Amino acid sequence: MAFSAAESKLVSIFCQSVLYGVYVVLFTATTYTLLWGNKARRSVRRHNMLFVSFLIFVIATMHMATNFSRIVLAFIIHADAPGGPAAFFNELSNFTQMFGSTLYVFQTLLGDALVLYRSYLVWERKLWIVAFPCLLLLGSTATGIGILYAFDKVVPLADVFVVQLGHWITAFFSMTFTTNVICTSLVAYRIWTLNHRRKHGDSMRRHALRPALLLIVESGACYSATLLALLILYNVDSWFQYVVLDSVSPIVGIVFSVIMLRIASGVSTEEGETALLGESGVVNSGGGGVQLSVLDADPDQKTVAV
Structure with a gap:
């Protein structure tokens, strides 16, 4: 049986709460490492990372x-109003709806900007590499503003799938998804080539899954997968899109907290050099400056240049 708007919002607040709890733990660990970790203290970008994290x-x-607050308003305050909770959720010009949507658009754009900046750093600050994703980010910003404008002007009690909104929302989801796919692919490819350039063939065959998992973490691929699910659900007019939509906010925090935590703890670098998961060891970056721990290397090797 298909989810109704009211049922989807109840499921969404549960999923968002669980993910938010996970995010709080990761945020606390990231903040502690950035403030008091020895490797993080030596990072010239520690304050920038703290600002973005907060x-x-x-x-x-x-x-x-x-x-x-919208759950309380819908199921308690407006429970006996005409149309019940579903009618409240369809009041797209309601202040809580507008405010929540503004937060979502802003955090999505921030997440896209961070993915783009990560690609820029990993590819040694080559602007031409990220030129097209930059244009897509500008397009996402324009369509995000268009969504908020359409929410205010849409026909009263129209649902979120109404035509006036559909074009804006589909364009926004499509552009932000494309931005993330491109940047995720760029980061994943760059990290793969950096960390497997020298004598990792045998190790990769023994631990084929582990490098793949590492790439998923380092490139933020989970965020891209969430955006794809959201795009599909919205375009098939499924109310379950609310569940994925509300999960995006903590997922953005989880993804980038994990990446920042790895960088702050010295397991990875901003430029994409990272240790593979495997046996204990020490690895030196190509420039000899940063040491990374936990290497998927041959047992008889103490150090390997990445």
Whole structure:
């Protein structure tokens, strides 16, 4: 049986709460490592990483609080109003809806910008590599503003799948998904070539799954997969899209907290050099400056240049 709007919002607040709890743990660990970790203290970008981490956390927390307030309003305050909770969720110009959507659009654009910047760093600050994703980010910004404008002007009690909104939302989801696919692919390819350039063939065959998992973590591929699910669900007019939509906010925080935690703890670098999961060891970066731990290397090797 298909989910109704009210049922989907109840499931979404549960999923968002669980993911938010995971995010709080990761955010705490990331903050502790950035503030007191020895490797993080030597990083010239430690303060920038702290600022971005706190910004994502504040937005995710505000989004969580807004969604919870909408659940209370729909199922308690407006429970006996004409149309019930479903009618409340279809009031797209309602302040809580507009505020929550603004937070979502802003955090999505922030997540896209971080993925793009990660690609820029990994590819040694080559602007031409990220030129097209930059244009897509500008397009996402324009369509995001268009969504918020359409919410305010849409026919009263129209649902989120109405034509006036459909074009804006589909364009926004499509562009942000394309941005993430391109940037994720760029980061994954670059990290793969950096970390497997020298004598890792035998190791890769023995641990074929582990490098793949590492690439998923380092490139933020989970975020791209979530956006794909959201795009599909919206275009088939499924109310379950609310579940994925509300999960995006903590997922953005989880993905980038994991990446920042790896960088701050010295397991990875901003430029994409990272240790493969495997046997204990020490690895030196190609430039000899950064040491990474936990290497998927031959047992008789103490160090390997990445």
